Amino acid sequence: MSTTKKLAATAIAAAVGASTLAACGESKDSATDGGSKSGTVTLVSHDSFLASPAVLKEFTKETGFTVKVLKSGDAGAALNQEILTKGSPRGDVFFGVDNTLLSRALDNGLFTSYEAQGLDRVAAELQLDREQHRVTPVDTGDICVNYDKKYFADRKLAPPQSFDDLIKPEYKNLLVTENAATSSPGLGFLLATAGRYGDDGWQDYWKKLKANGVEVVDGWEQAYNERFSGSAGGKKAKGDRPLVVSYASSPPVEVLYSEPQPQEAPTGVSTGTCFRQTEFAGLLKGAKNEAGGKALLDFLVSKKFQEDMPLNMFVNPVVKDAQLPELFTKHGVVIEKPETVAPEKIAENREQWVKSWSSLVLK
Template identity: 80%
Template sequence: MNSHLRRAVGAALAGTLGISVLSACGEKSEDKGSGPDAAGASKTVTLVSHDSFAASDAVLKEFTRQTGYTVKVLKSGDAGAALNKEILTKGSPQGDVFFGVDNTLLSRALDNDLFTPYEAKGLDRVADEVQLDAGKHRVTPVDSGDICVNYDKKFFADRKLAPPKTFADLAKPQYKNMLVVENAATSSPGLGFLLGSVGEYGESGWQGYWKKLKDNGVKVVDGWEQAYNEEFSGSAGGKKAKADRPLVVSYASSPPVEVLYSDPQPAEAPTGVATGTCFRQIEFAGLLKGAKNQAGGKALLDFLIGKQFQEDMPLNMFVNPVIEDAKLPELFTKHGAVVEQPETVAADTIAKNREQWVRSWSSLVVK
């Protein structure tokens, strides 16, 4: 959703998903029972996450009502930084469940053996195509989203210029000096967009494509927040900052955020999505090895793919549910873009090539 955001579009617009850290608290005794009422069991379950995790208070209270466990959220930076912290504390984790590792970084988490396998209840309702660890159940898919180029509708309307639709369009002369992207070495959407270009042009063709983008004036910044809120002319933040880039790598769900946090809310989103530039991102959660509250962690994983939490996500984290019977809110469906054919790259291919692709990309585009 960044994860961002990464997916934390709403954070910058309304300050609702701030980066404050809630320390894991609760009893330190090991979880010796099947629930919080068992002798010695903790009544707190700690969720370690990237900064973009958000859920309604009512939904978290319902989890407590159903299970007896209280959720504490420990936010640990962006998706890559949060994962790095868990790797450094492997075996003695900061919490019980980790949320926010996506398919671009999944192999790092699995190769470092961070998770205790657990088959979450209700997994049979989760779409097969997002179950990238099916059979082993080291991680549980929780949400999906599409990393795509967003455009400033007013900018293109004022110039009577059609916005780009595809990867190829972005390299055309009429869009020179218009695109800002995030650094693939430091940003989740930046890496996702790089992988999208690999999916579109193949392992032998993506570098030639990026040479064209560089010649066409693509601008690279460190992360999503800078790109979207400081460089992109179509965002609420961009308008205040007098940004001059009408194209930005963000998410298919960014337009509903612009509507939700506008006052008054417009009838139409001020931004659009180039649906031929998208890469499908899937986020996972897992029970951390060495978790003090394993029973609470398992209950939380069950809840994360339950209907209540899944239907709460779209207007909190601006991501798509993974269970097939979840209903989407009208604002999300009205203003969000449906991506019928996003680019994908097989998880094992990403695992084998990610580091080299990022090095090559950095040498080609940044230096």
């Protein structure tokens, strides 16, 4: 799922989007559930939120509420701003906190409990706060190493498919990743190695990865569009790294935004290097338009919105009956066994893991 995101390809689409995406309307539910009479509901988000205007107009038609989107940088930056303004939030709903940062949001008491309508169509394992319903799952995505197909084909070298492959001599000086302290995919990749090698092994793995020439940059945009040789941005910037930490959904983005569209994506996914990311939305405590916020949370798990996400934010729906578009299924990759780390363990160890990682890799 910015950087944040996003969510892989999410970051490619991040630059697109208007701050107000639907026509104004008076809410037919504005006097209920403690909501204000305002016809506008404000969604605070990371920069990668994007929805089709027609879909948000449908929300307005159904509820009377207009959606105003307030974008606030990457996922970490957006969350930090809400923590600083908690109790007097800048909007009604916050979207974009993922499982790597969820404990920070919950520990700071940012959200009011609300069980969204339609939540019964979302798998129980994605409902990480199902006892209190302070957040609602909206999408999933997989952070994975991507590779430049042409680079490896030209050299008759098989692309790496696992974490163990990345530390082999034949892949020396080929990988670029993001800073785990400043980037959502960078943090996800760190968590993936913690999940794969455990408390006693992940630091040794990163020592080997560093010895094998891994490059670390601040964020996804720099890694993918400047240093990676396989993206359109990378080609313009003459990137020389054929391996990059991005998302399993990045290949469909390369196809969608290429002119003309190729029959095959120019990039691939190392399927044994992935970490599952789930993004959530929540009703902000102190929201001025609580009724509108609840209606919006219901809408975010509606089939209409869920089916709109894949080619806008390049993430996977969480509802069981949502259909994926053909381009997404044809060029995307399904990750059968991504690495995961329990939210409680992330909460307990995240800060120390990042501190230790920084000491190991950045010094």
